[in-house]
Amino acid sequence: MHRRTFLAAALPAALGAQTGLRNGLSRAIDEMPLVDSHEHLLPERERLELKPDLFLLASHYLNNDMVSAGMPVASPKTWADFEPWWRVSKFTGYGQALRIAIRDLYGVAEISEATLPRINSAIAGANKPGLYRRILKDRMKLDYAVLDDYWHGDPIPPDEFFVLARKMDWFCTASKASDIRRMEEVTGVSIPDVKGLKRAVERRLDQSLQAGLVTIKSTLAYNRPLRFEVVSEADAQRDFDLLMKEPQGQAPRRLSDHIFHHVLQLADAHKLPVQMHTGLQAGNGNTLENSRPILLNNLFGLYPKVLFDLFHLGWPWMDEVAALAKMYANVTADLCWVHIITPTGARRALHELIDTVPLNKILGFGGDYRYIELSYAHAVMARRNIAQVLTEKVERREMTEAEALQAARLILHDNAARIFPRPASKRV
Ligand SMILES: [Zn+2]
Known part of the structure; x- marks a missing residue:
């Protein structure tokens, strides 16, 4: 008797079916394009x-975990400098x-x-032309990625x-006259006042659209709280006058808020x-x-036609992102970075997201790395997590195997492709 047939026959029928399901889903999910x-991958x-x-x-x-x-x-x-910290960090998601x-x-x-x-x-031997095609296409099965360079x-x-x-964050963080001068140099727009600053943002967005921009990104949560109040142009102008007179310790809030709202109005228009x-x-x-997802709450109602893709599931506030994505048609939950921040948390969150949020609003993978080897590895971890969660859903009869595969396709490919479509010229 063939060895595999013998093993299958020896397993209790239910357990055999479970293993078959797990393997079948895993294999199918491993092959799906992303x-x-x-x-943040460097160009090859x-x-x-x-x-x-x-x-x-x-x-x-x-390195962040090793510093921690x-x-x-x-x-x-x-190796001597690396090893003591590697030994205790190798089990984290990054490790x-x-x-x-x-x-x-x-x-x-x-x-x-x-x-x-x-x-x-x-x-070193692999670092030659063709590296990206070999890893991104052949191994990782990447269709394409949204790049923040x-x-x-x-x-x-x-x-x-x-x-x-x-x-466009740079325009929301001016704190001194030299920042404004630099914006004038880069955009070629003169900035005597807030109106001029808004024209400069528009010019920069046009330049980016010409280069093929498909989405605006913001990391202002690194610099300030994510609560953006509605501020009149007159109040923003007072902040502008202040920073032109003398350097401010940090970007004045009213100007920053006003300009960010302008960015969102441009997102709406485009x-x-x-x-x-x-x-x-x-x-x-x-x-x-500063980075709590719930701080963004007011924006979702103010800009109902702008889609807000909330990165990293707002970890450790993953429940806030799930709740916001459940309430608002224009909010999606994005697991980029999450499978390596917390592999276990990613599974827990995905379980709950599928329970709480429609499937067309879950973006299951973003590598968020500078080096392709690690994006590849992150994708392996994401596929494994997604397969495990969906297998459990099928085992609990919450979905069929065919529905699980359909869900995986949305989560790994179709949702991101719909929200961030390739510009027509790049479609092959
Ligand atoms: Zn990132």
Whole structure:
């Protein structure tokens, strides 16, 4: 008797069916193409200029956990500096992602002093043209990703793997006259007053649209609370006059609020979705409460035609995002970054989201990484989580297997493709 047939026959029928279901769903979900709602991946030509090694890959996110563990340097360059903090950080989501990347893509099962030379030579050896096609297309099965290339000052058209997200936040954080002068230089618009500042925002958005922008993004939660009051232009002008007279310690709130509302009016006029950072800020210190999703509440009613995609499920306030997405037709729940911040929390949240929010409003994956190896690993973790949650839903008879597959397709591909469609010129 064939070994597999023998094993299947030996299992109790129900257990065999369960294993079959789990394997079947996992396999199907592993093969699904992705539309990835959020990345910071370097264009391939910029990546190939780097001399990548294990420590470079560890420098995105994982280093934050190692600093949190007590690591005294920000970016370790030797095994001796790396190991004590790696030992205690390797089980977090960031640590899991690095281990999956090295195991799956470079064939090394264990990260250790002994394997480090082999890992580094494999990473260096792979760093040549075609790297992105091989990992993003062949391994990760990426259809395309929404790219926030914040390190590029000016908007530039992204390459074939990406569509463009750009921030207008800079215009909401002016605190001194030199900030305004710089905005004039960059946009070519003269800014004598708040009206001029708004014209400059419009010019910048036009430049970004020409480069292929499909969504506005905001990370203002890193700088200020997410509550944006409605402020008159006259009140905003008073703040503008203040900062032109003398530098302010931080961006005056009334001006910042007024300009952000202008950005949302532009999003409305251009039918652009807005990706909002909510929840945990990357790094090792910020004012967490600034990022609470519920602070955005007033905007959803004021701009009913603007779609607000709430990033990172607002972790640790995932319930707030679920509640807001349940109440408002123009709010979606985006799991970008979440499968690596909290792999277990992502499963718990996805279970509850499917219970509370219509399926067309859940965006299941955004890699949110600078290096493709880690986006690949993040996608592996996301697919695993989604398969596990959907398998449990089927086992509890809350959905059929066919419905689970349909849900996975919406969560991994169709919802993001609908909200952030590729510009017609980039469709292949
Ligand atoms: Zn990000």
